[in-house]
Amino acid sequence: MPDFTKLVDDLxxxxxxIKLKIHLGSKDVQDEWAELEKHWTSFESRAELDKSARDVxxxxxxxxxxxxxxxxRIRRAL
Structure with a gap:
């Protein structure tokens, strides 16, 4: 479980x-960011549920x- 907590904290x-730098990025990077935000919402919800579970x-x-x-990828593009 500590590895998972570290992963969530790192993410x-x-x-x-990245959010602080994204406004300076290209349109392609901004589009990819918008898509990632959707995935982030899903991940964050699942991560909260999985915190109490033994198996991720x-x-x-x-x-x-x-x-x-x-x-x-986005960090390298900025």
């Missing part, structure tokens, strides 16, 4: 950093990994 921190579902792990990769 929140990365998301906040594979779907949430995959979504978290995809968000991490996408955040890194």
């Amino acid at each position: 929140k921190r990365t998301r906040d950093e 579902s594979d779907a949430v792990k995959i979504l978290g990994s995809e968000l991490k990769d996408a955040f890194n």
Whole structure:
């Protein structure tokens, strides 16, 4: 469970950093960000539910990994 909590904290921190810079990005980056925000909402909801569970579902792990990769892509683009 600590690994999952760290993942959620890392994603929140990365998301906040990117959110501060996104207004300077290109239209493509802004469009990708809008799509990621939809995924973030879904992830955050699932993460809150899974905090109390012992086993984190594979779907949430995959979504978290995809968000991490996408955040890194946007960070490199900025």
